[in-house]
Amino acid sequence: MKADVAVIGAGPAGLAAAIAAKENGAKRVVVLDREAYKGGILPQCIHNGFGLHIFGEELTGPEYAARYIDMADNAGVTFMMETMVLSIDEHKVITAVGKDVGITTIEAKAIVLAMGCRERSSGALMLPGDRPAGVMSAGTAQRFVNMEGYMPGKDVVILGSGDIGLIMARRMTLEGANVKMVLELMPYSGGLTRNIVQCLDDFDIPLKLSHTVVKMHGKQRLTGVTIAKVDENLNPIESTSEFVSCDTLLLSVGLIPENELAMGLNIQMDSVTGGAVVDSDMQTSMDGVFACGNALQVHDLVDFVTEEASRAGKAAAQYKKIAKLFVNTIAGSGVRYVVPQKLVRDGIDKTLFFRATKVTRGWYTIARCRGKIIASRKRVMCAPGEMENLVIKDADISGGVTVTIEETKT
Ligand SMILES: Cc1cc2nc3c(=O)[nH]c(=O)nc-3n(C[C@H](O)[C@H](O)[C@H](O)COP(=O)(O)OP(=O)(O)OC[C@H]3O[C@@H](n4cnc5c(N)ncnc54)[C@H](O)[C@@H]3O)c2cc1C
Incomplete structure (x- = not known):
């Protein structure tokens, strides 16, 4: 089988990536998942608290998943359920084994890794x-x-x-x-x-x-x-x-990003997040392979998973092998890691996700480029358990971007 975009994992990340790939022109989008049901971890999360940012509503996990499953079905995404991906090779050929298909291969132009994470x-x-x-x-x-x-x-x-x-x-x-x-x-x-x-x-x-x-x-x-x-x-x-x-x-x-497939491809990994190193298109170190969701970094809120995965799906649909110019992001004082690790200068504003190293109250999250503050927010509290984000303007990026958490902005 051939696919323009193959997505591994039908959780919220995989669903959003597949929908975005379709919306951005990919014709054949295939999602593979080893489970019999779609939605990843969400069907077992029957409490509410999902979707506040995206829908302005407090949905349960199954309700949130159902919205994206409907959107994916309406967009014409092909699902291969009860199909476990075993490996991916350097030509982006996926080998999977499934209840209905046996051992099968899929040749993909672009691949999105959205395998979620597992518990320690x-x-x-x-x-x-x-x-x-x-x-x-x-x-x-x-x-x-x-x-x-x-x-x-x-x-x-x-x-x-x-x-x-x-x-x-x-x-x-x-x-x-x-x-x-x-x-x-x-x-x-x-x-x-x-x-x-x-x-x-x-x-x-x-x-x-x-x-x-x-x-x-x-x-x-x-x-x-x-x-x-x-x-x-x-x-x-x-x-x-x-x-x-x-x-x-x-x-x-603790949760551990599920990345045996990425490691099998020798993709560059981030030892702090446990996920792949990605650029602001969510592309990994291997051309045409993108990563998002909990496989990339453990998220606390599903809304951010969806946003990140939509970027990955869009970039996968538009993927062409071209040389890109990057600047790096750097975790400065008070910050454990920053994702994405690399920024592409493409005119699009960027969201930086990061986590604090310790609990602080009333401090600032700050992004600096060449010593100049390009974004900042005063935070009532920063804690390692709560993911932070800052949006920076592409026009303000002229070199590496350092993110810090500081008591004052001076
Ligand atoms: C208990 C719990 C409570 C949560 N509560 C909230 C909350 O209240 N509010 C909120 O906003 N967020 C909450 N979250 C966070 C949110 O649910 C997760 O961030 C989100 O589900 C991550 O999505 P994902 O698609 O990356 O991963 P997952 O949902 O884990 O999906 C990954 C999918 O990939 C599949 N897969 C993996 N490897 C393979 C393979 N090799 N082949 C085929 N398929 C594969 C898996 O079967 C799975 O279906 C909670 C999470 C948990 C675990």
């Missing part, structure tokens, strides 16, 4: 103890409760205060579980402030910052965990150890 598992934490039932990632529990109709347990401890952990603290409570606490290793939460308020504070669920689980108890089924406070080097303080009985430990300890 309990194995990565190396917690001492046996391997009892009742320990799982928060996303797995979310799928059990919201899609499969199973309750993972009754007395719950959640390790990690990322958004999925916070959402699941509320969800498990609403389903009748006793959520005893959420533990966070860092001195600040990894989730959105609105989720701390709506999912923990509103339900009197304690958030214990600078705390972790040091041991799991139970042979067949989890019977409890030992928790402890950590010092400034994140080492547990033994004298603060305490036993908490529970039958379920949910882990919300």
